[in-house]
Amino acid sequence: MSSTVRIALDVMGGDHGPDVVLPGAEIALTRHPDISYLLFGDAGRINDILKQHPRLAAASTVIHTDVVVRMDDKPSQALRQGRRVSSMWRAIDAVRLGEADCAVSAGNTGALMAMAKVNLKTMAGISRPAIACLWPTTRGESVVLDVGASIGATAQHLVDMAVMGAAMARIVFDIERPTVGLLNVGVEEIKGVEEVKEAAAALRGTGHPGLSYHGFVEGDDIGRGTVDVVVTEGFSGNIALKTAEGTAKQVAEFLRGAINRSFMAKIGYLLARGAFRALREKLDPRKSNGGVFLGLNGVVIKSHGGTDAEGFASAVDIGYDMVRYQLLSRIEAGMNDRPQVAATGPAEATVSGELQVSS
Amino acid sequence: MSSTVRIALDVMGGDHGPDVVLPGAEIALTRHPDISYLLFGDAGRINDILKQHPRLAAASTVIHTDVVVRMDDKPSQALRQGRRVSSMWRAIDAVRLGEADCAVSAGNTGALMAMAKVNLKTMAGISRPAIACLWPTTRGESVVLDVGASIGATAQHLVDMAVMGAAMARIVFDIERPTVGLLNVGVEEIKGVEEVKEAAAALRGTGHPGLSYHGFVEGDDIGRGTVDVVVTEGFSGNIALKTAEGTAKQVAEFLRGAINRSFMAKIGYLLARGAFRALREKLDPRKSNGGVFLGLNGVVIKSHGGTDAEGFASAVDIGYDMVRYQLLSRIEAGMNDRPQVAATGPAEATVSGELQVSS
Numbered sequence: 010m011s012s013t014v015r016i017a018l019d020v021m022g023g024d025h026g027p028d029v030v031l032p033g034a035e036i037a038l039t040r041h042p043d044i045s046y047l048l049f050g051d052a053g054r055i056n057d058i059l060k061q062h063p064r065l066a067a068a069s070t071v072i073h074t075d076v077v078v079r080m081d082d083k084p085s086q087a088l089r090q091g092r093r094v095s096s097m098w099r100a101i102d103a104v105r106l107g108e109a110d111c112a113v114s115a116g117n118t119g120a121l122m123a124m125a126k127v128n129l130k131t132m133a134g135i136s137r138p139a140i141a142c143l144w145p146t147t148r149g150e151s152v153v154l155d156v157g158a159s160i161g162a163t164a165q166h167l168v169d170m171a172v173m174g175a176a177m178a179r180i181v182f183d184i185e186r187p188t189v190g191l192l193n194v195g196v197e198e199i200k201g202v203e204e205v206k207e208a209a210a211a212l213r214g215t216g217h218p219g220l221s222y223h224g225f226v227e228g229d230d231i232g233r234g235t236v237d238v239v240v241t242e243g244f245s246g247n248i249a250l251k252t253a254e255g256t257a258k259q260v261a262e263f264l265r266g267a268i269n270r271s272f273m274a275k276i277g278y279l280l281a282r283g284a285f286r287a288l289r290e291k292l293d294p295r296k297s298n299g300g301v302f303l304g305l306n307g308v309v310i311k312s313h314g315g316t317d318a319e320g321f322a323s324a325v326d327i328g329y330d331m332v333r334y335q336l337l338s339r340i341e342a343g344m345n346d347r348p349q350v351a352a353t354g355p356a357e358a359t360v361s362g363e364l365q366v367s368s
Numbered sequence: 369m370s371s372t373v374r375i376a377l378d379v380m381g382g383d384h385g386p387d388v389v390l391p392g393a394e395i396a397l398t399r400h401p402d403i404s405y406l407l408f409g410d411a412g413r414i415n416d417i418l419k420q421h422p423r424l425a426a427a428s429t430v431i432h433t434d435v436v437v438r439m440d441d442k443p444s445q446a447l448r449q450g451r452r453v454s455s456m457w458r459a460i461d462a463v464r465l466g467e468a469d470c471a472v473s474a475g476n477t478g479a480l481m482a483m484a485k486v487n488l489k490t491m492a493g494i495s496r497p498a499i500a501c502l503w504p505t506t507r508g509e510s511v512v513l514d515v516g517a518s519i520g521a522t523a524q525h526l527v528d529m530a531v532m533g534a535a536m537a538r539i540v541f542d543i544e545r546p547t548v549g550l551l552n553v554g555v556e557e558i559k560g561v562e563e564v565k566e567a568a569a570a571l572r573g574t575g576h577p578g579l580s581y582h583g584f585v586e587g588d589d590i591g592r593g594t595v596d597v598v599v600t601e602g603f604s605g606n607i608a609l610k611t612a613e614g615t616a617k618q619v620a621e622f623l624r625g626a627i628n629r630s631f632m633a634k635i636g637y638l639l640a641r642g643a644f645r646a647l648r649e650k651l652d653p654r655k656s657n658g659g660v661f662l663g664l665n666g667v668v669i670k671s672h673g674g675t676d677a678e679g680f681a682s683a684v685d686i687g688y689d690m691v692r693y694q695l696l697s698r699i700e701a702g703m704n705d706r707p708q709v710a711a712t713g714p715a716e717a718t719v720s721g722e723l724q725v726s727s
Contacts, residue, residue: 160561248587249608252588253615255591260619268643271643276639281634283630284627287626
C-alpha cells in the first residue's frame with residue numbers, strides 16, 4: 010500500500026469543469042497532504058489554472074484528453090464516443106491500470122457508472138454495483154444505498170448491498186458493527202416485497218461479524234438515523250433521496266418566504282441567524298457530497314455536477330478515506346462471510362400485495 | 369342524488385376512537401350542515417359523548433357493534449374476525465347497501481383496504497384500488513398515488529391511476545384538466561422502469577379530456593408542485609411519502625434544537641413566531657389528513673390513526689367533497705376514455721437497468 014493516495018480526477022466533468030474541480034482538489038490536498046493527483050482533461054485549460062495553484066501543481070500530473078462526456082449523453086452514447094479517449098474513461102482506466110487508487114468525477118452519472126462497470130467490472134460474487142450516499146440524520150449520518158445504479162434487486166443483491174454498505178459505514182463512522190436496515194413498507198415482518206422479506210430472512214439468520222441486522226425500516230426512519238446503513242433497490246432509493254432533498258428545500262423556501270413577508274420576522278431571523286446557519290450547514294448537500302460506487306474492482310466517487318469547490322473537495326475526501334481505510338479489502342472480507350439467500354418455492358399466499366400502511 | 373351527504377363513520381378506529389372521531393365529526397358538520405352520520409361502534413360510549421354534542425346527535429344514527437379491528441391486526445386476521453360484525457366493516461357495508469355515500473375510518477389501513485376490496489370490489493376495468501393523498505407543495509397541493517395500497521404496478525394500472533387521480537384532482541382543485549406526471553428516475557424519456565415507460569407512451573398518445581400528461585417527474589418534483597397529480601406504484605409511493613414526512617420533521621426538530629441552544633436565537637424565534645406558525649400550518653399533516661381509496665365501488669377515506677379532532681374533520685371534509693362532486697361518476701367517465709397500453713414485445717435492449725441519476 011503506497012503511502013501516497015493517488016487520485017485520478019475527471020477534470021472536465023460537472024457543470025463547471027476545471028473551475029470547480031481544481032480548486033476543490035487543492036482544498037482536499039490541504040486536508041490530506043499525502044494525496045497525489047492524475048488530472049485528465051484539456052491540458053491547456055488545466056495548466057492555465059494550475060499557475061494559480063502551485064501547491065496543487067506540485068502534487069499533480071496532467072494528462073491531456075480531447076473528448077468530454079456531455080451531461081446529457083445517454084450512457085451507451087457516452088461509452089461509444091468516450092471509451093478510451095474521454096477524461097472520464099481515462100480517470101477510471103488509471104484505477105484499472107493501478108496508476109491511481111481511486112477516480113473522482115462530477116460528470117454524467119449514468120455514463121460514469123456505465124464506463125466503470127465495463128472497465129473495472131464488479132467484484133467476484135457481486136452481480137451489480139450500487140451507488141451509496143451519506144445522508145444527514147438526527148443522529149449524524151447514515152449510509153444509504155442503492156440511490157440509483159440499478160432498478161430492482163434480487164434478495165441476494167439486497168444482502169450483498171448490506172455487506173457493502175456496512176463496509177463503507179465501518180470506515181466512515183469508525184464503528185465495528187454498523188446496524189443495517191432494509192427499507193420496506195410497514196414495519197412488521199410480514200409486510201412488503203418478497204425479495205425484501207427473503208433478504209431479511211438471510212440477514213436475520215447470520216451473525217455476520219461486520220454488521221448488525223436491525224430489521225425493516227420505513228421512509229421516515231432514514232432521517233431519524235434509526236440505523237447506520239439503509240438498504241433498498243435503486244428506484245425507491247433514488248426516489249427517497251430526491252424526495253428528501255426536495256422536501257428540505259421546500260421547507261427552507263417556505264420559511265424564507267414567510268420570514269420575508271414580515272418585518273418583525275426579519276428582525277427575528279437576524280437574531281436567530283446562528284440557528285439558521287447551523288441548519289443550513291447540517292443539511293448542506295456539499296458536506297455530504299460524494300456518491301460511492303460500491304461493488305466494483307476499484308474506488309469510484311461521483312460528485313454532484315453542480316457543486317462548488319468545497320463540495321468537490323468533500324467528494325475527494327470520501328475517495329481518500331475509502332482508499333486509506335481499505336474499502337475494497339473490507340468488502341471482499343465481508344463477502345466471504347456473506348449470508349446466502351435460501352432458494353425458496355413460491356411465497357405463501359398470505360397477504361401478498363396488501364400493505365399495512367402505518368396509520 | 370340526495371341533498372344530504374350521508375357519511376358512515378367507524379367510530380372505534382384510530383388511536384383515540386370516539387374521543388377524536390366524534391368531536392371531529394361535529395367540526396365537519398359545522399362546515400357542512402348537509403351531512404348526516406351513521407355512527408358505528410360501542411353505543412354506550414358513543415351515546416355518552418353525544419350528550420355533550422347535541423348538534424352532532426341530532427344529525428346522527430347510532431348503530432351498535434361489539435367487535436373492533438385492532439391497529440396491529442394483520443389484514444387477513446381482521447377480515448376473518450371483523451367481517452360483518454366490526455365497526456369498520458359495518459361502515460363500509462353501509463356504503464354498499466346504499467345507506468351511506470361514503471365511509472371514513474382512522475383504523476388499521478391494511479384491514480380497511482382489505483375489507484373495502486372484498487366488500488365494495490373494484491370498479492369495472494380497474495384491477496386494483498389505490499390510496500391517494502394530498503401532498504403540500506410550493507404551489508399549494510398535489511394529488512399523489514399510490515401511497516400504499518399495492519406493491520408494483522403494470523403499465524395499464526399506472527394509466528388507470530392517472531385517470532383516477534385526475535378525477536380526484538378535478539374535484540379538489542376545481543380545474544378542468546389537471547397535469548399528470550409519472551414518477552421516474554432521471555427525467556429523460558429513455559430512463560427508468562419498463563412499465564413506467566409503457567404507461568408514458570400510452571398517456572402521451574392520448575388527448576384525454578380529463579387530464580394533461582406532463583411527462584416524467586422525479587422525487588424532488590413532488591414538493592415543487594411541478595404537476596397536479598403524481599402517479600407511481602405503491603412501494604415507492606409509500607417510501608416517498610414517509611421520507612418526506614420524516615425529512616420535514618427532521619428539519620423542524622433540528623431548527624428547534626438549534627434555536628434552543630442560543631438565547632439570542634430564542635428571542636429571534638419569538639419575533640419570527642408568525643413565520644414559524646405559517647410553516648407549521650402549511651406542513652400540518654392534519655390539514656392534508658385523509659387518504660382517498662380510489663377505484664372501489666364506493667368512497668372510502670382513511671384518516672391518520674393518531675390525528676386529533678381537527679385532523680379527523682379534514683378527512684370527513686374530503687369524503688364530503690368526493691361525494692358532493694361525484695368522484696365515482698367522474699372516474700367512470702374517465703375510464704371510458706381510458707388510454708390503452710399497447711401490447712408490446714420484449715423491450716429493446718438499450719440501457720435497461722442503467723439509470724441517469726441527474727447530477
